[in-house]
Amino acid sequence: ESEDFVVKPGTNIMFDCHGTKNQYCWDGGKTWLVEDQPSRLYGRISRATAEAMNEIQSLMRPGVRIAQIQETSQRTFQQMEVPQHESVLTYFHGLGMSHADVEALVADDSDPNWALKEGMVIAAHLLCPGNERERCWIEEVFVVKEGGSEPLFTWGNDLLYNR
Numbered sequence: 001e002s003e004d005f006v007v008k009p010g011t012n013i014m015f016d017c018h019g020t021k022n023q024y025c026w027d028g029g030k031t032w033l034v035e036d037q038p039s040r041l042y043g044r045i046s047r048a049t050a051e052a053m054n055e056i057q058s059l060m061r062p063g064v065r066i067a068q069i070q071e072t073s074q075r076t077f078q079q080m081e082v083p084q085h086e087s088v089l090t091y092f093h094g095l096g097m098s099h100a101d102v103e104a105l106v107a108d109d110s111d112p113n114w115a116l117k118e119g120m121v122i123a124a125h126l127l128c129p130g131n132e133r134e135r136c137w138i139e140e141v142f143v144v145k146e147g148g149s150e151p152l153f154t155w156g157n158d159l160l161y162n163r
Contacts, residue, residue, distance in 0.1 A: 009035035012042070014137040027093075027123040028153050029139040033161035041083075042136075043159075045128050048080040049136040050157035056090070056124050060116055060142050060149035066092055067113045073126060082128060089127040094120065120144040121152075 007013055016029040031046075038046060052073045059069050070090045077085035116122070121143055128136045138157060142149035 007034055011132045012135050013132075014135075016137075016139065026141060026152070027125075027139060028141055029137065030155055030160060031136045031138065033159060036161065038159060038161060039133065042134060044080060045082050045130070045134060045136050046159040048077045048082045048085075049126060049128055049138055050159070051080065052076040052088075052090070053124070053126050053138050053140060053157040056126065057140070057142060057151060058148045060122065060124070060144050061146060062118045062144060063115055065113050065115050077128065084128060084130055084134070087129050089125070089129070091125050092122050094122055116144045118144060118146065122149075 011034045012031050013034060014029050014031045016027075018027050020026075031049075033042070033046075055072050055076060056069055059072060069092075073090040074085065074088055077088045082088070121141060123139060123141050125139045126137065128134075130136075136159075140157075141152035143152070
């Protein structure tokens, strides 16, 4: 759809924020339920999204491989009986001088199932697709540490909505 539209009550919209500060790229965002209360289904989807991102944060330790984190994320949505659990996307990229490092991995024929290392700064993206009332997306930047990662943003993983 067009990027210029009226945001209606009940719409789930994510402000995907990319930026550069001092020539260092960052990436983050979170879904906002506009002027409405979550439906029973969307409540389950948003809880699954928050729980999966909490698990991602906990799993992001040195030596853990990306595929393990992706499998755990997928399983969370399945266990919480989210209808579109098979379509959930969980992906990661580093931060730095370019937002194109995923493409660089492919061009270099690098292993897409890389292992995390202490001190890595990684953008984690979690998308549960759906229509404008069901989709849920969250992006967070983490610093990989022993015992679990540390988030860059302070917004947490719970649903944002007008109360």
